[in-house]
Amino acid sequence: MALLASLSVVAAACGDDETTKSTTADTTADTTADTTVTSETTTETAAPDTTTGTGGEVDYMWTPNADALAGAEGQVNIVAWAGYIEDGSTDPAYDWVTPFEEMTSCTVNVKNGETSDQMVQLMQSGEYDGVSASGDATQRLIAGGEVAEIDSAEYSSYADIFEGLKLQPWNSVDGTPMGIPHGRGANLLVYNTEAFADAAPDSWGVMFDGGTAADGAISVYDSPIYIADAALYLMATQPDLGITNPYALDQTQFDAAMALLGAQEALTSQYWALYTDQQASLEDGSVLAGTTWQVIVNLAEANGALIDAVKPVEGATGWSDTWMLSSKAANPNCMKLWMDWIASPWANSQVAVWFGEAPSNAVSCELDGMAEHCDTFHAADEAYWTDVWYWTTATEECLDGRTDATCVPYTEWVNAWTTLRS
């Protein structure tokens, strides 16, 4: 009996393997046919022309720093968001690891982080050389001494970074940069275009108030930081609460956000931390709306998912990410080379297109085919980012400048989220 069972398990596993292979082939076919198509709000542009033409000369627009190259350790271990370090195994057209490895002989080892919290924990272990940290992780990493300050003179790419991203509170200390800005983006509302055939949604109300075709098929990001999304919605819909910053919530405001999230459970079919879980649910139609990243939308659409994504009218939470060098790095030179490389015009344009975010390097936008992408993602348009609230760590001292109130610190957010999800 057990033998039979184990055989069927093996059969199922093999079957699954075959499906994976064929979908990968499909993905490749799709991308070559019409390089990812999406809506007017988040239109995806074609990959920069430099990627096409195998064997042809590609101008990588980067020269490794001679000192760092001389001391290169041969490998580098990086904690990164999924989609930030692609070696062509997901999609052969997107590979910015192989050229780096060829130029520096630093082998790149990646550990994907699912949430900022997990990334902080991984960096605390001291086993990694660097990290692509969002604003809610950078502050904890800086405070904990996990990351080292950088000398911008060692990074040729630093000069071309958008001024609006340099020396921000989440990536610097007293005018000293603590890392290289990577790019920024907004958490989007994804929806099934068939389920919303009559009218495309443009409000987070789909996820909080319900009353749409997606009731019971909502997908929510499983991290305490998502409490800010509820606060953001309350900021627009319940002005009486007086929320001016979704990361600065006093107890009353915090309780209101938690109540909203409690009510949301009835609408929800999935809490995702692993991006592939949400991707699969978007493809098989078990999720009809949810909070997402552009990269998930791209991956699911490549597999035929009938979806689209939008930045709702209430604004959105988002991220502004920074590459940081571990203070205990075993391979500091290779990490420095990587940080310089990923922020250089060609590599930065590649990751920005693949992940679906605004690049940090101004020269990226001047590459062939990149103008439209930078326009769509408002790379140079600071006004666009005013209603995008970058992930930030909540502290007792209210981030919105209030002195007459005490705010709920992030450790309490974690406890509340655990209780909500139990």
Add this chain to the structure above:
Amino acid sequence: MGERLDDAPLVTEPDAQGGRAAGPSHPLRALNRKFHGRRRLGVGSLLGLPLTWMLFVYIGSLLLLVVSAFYRLDPATQKPSSDLTTENLVQAFKFWDPDVWGAVWVFFRTVGVALLVTFICFLIALPVTFFISKVAWKGARRGLVVALLLPLWAGYLVKGYAWKAMISPAGGRFAAAGKGSGGFLESTVGWTPGYGRVAIIVTLVYLWVPYMILPIYAGLDRLSPSLLDAAGDLGARPFRTFRSVILPLLLPSVAAGSIFTFSLTLGDYIVPQIVNNGEERFMFGTVINSTFGAPNQPLAAAYTMWPLIIIIMYLFGMKRLGAFENL
């Protein structure tokens, strides 16, 4: 026999015999002479290394776990700092507080799941092993037992993901072309429990049932068939034989097997993440795991005191049933 080992020299001295040529003495022989007759030194050097390992690495890390539950979490860096506090333990055990109630409820639910998985494993293992050891053709027994234990050959994650693929439910109305047809169960049986609590229990039972089968089979193997014949001769019906003869004799074996199934289920945190699409905090292990990743290492350590207490109680209970004579 022990005396002979202690007193009589095991290796006869070549010099004393004078027969063989006194070549350069072998280094091992010199070592042998040092140990000769010194029983404590012998036992000590044999067990010393594993005992040290046991004390420092195994017990030591458990103690470290308890100690780190008293560390205070620095809210700014989210790193444990060395000033001590009981806050974490209070929070972990404050089951009357609605804010903490969630985690505590998950814990008791997890104990329930562990008991249920153990019971189902027992229900599966008993008839199967009884058939193999008492009914099946003698020559086939060994092969059947091997077949039952064969799944242990495959990796835990492989089996978990295989179940995920098998029980994958059908997608919604708006699935992408070629997607959403569901997994093996959906396409053959036309029904699947879907991801969730049932899926977790089914997968855990599949994973741990060999650990129940092995001790029960060993127990049944020792159970003499003449006892069953005697019960029959005395007029006992099959159920009476089972209740009054087999079960009491088998109880220590079942208790031994249940230690595996119970503790393995109680501590599992990966299966709930694999086959539970979005309800992964169904079990306590995932609460500890996500608290650790929060990162709040001290509170996670405090939470581990719950399963530690339960496991100790469980082991004492099983000891009374004689489980340790059957491990």
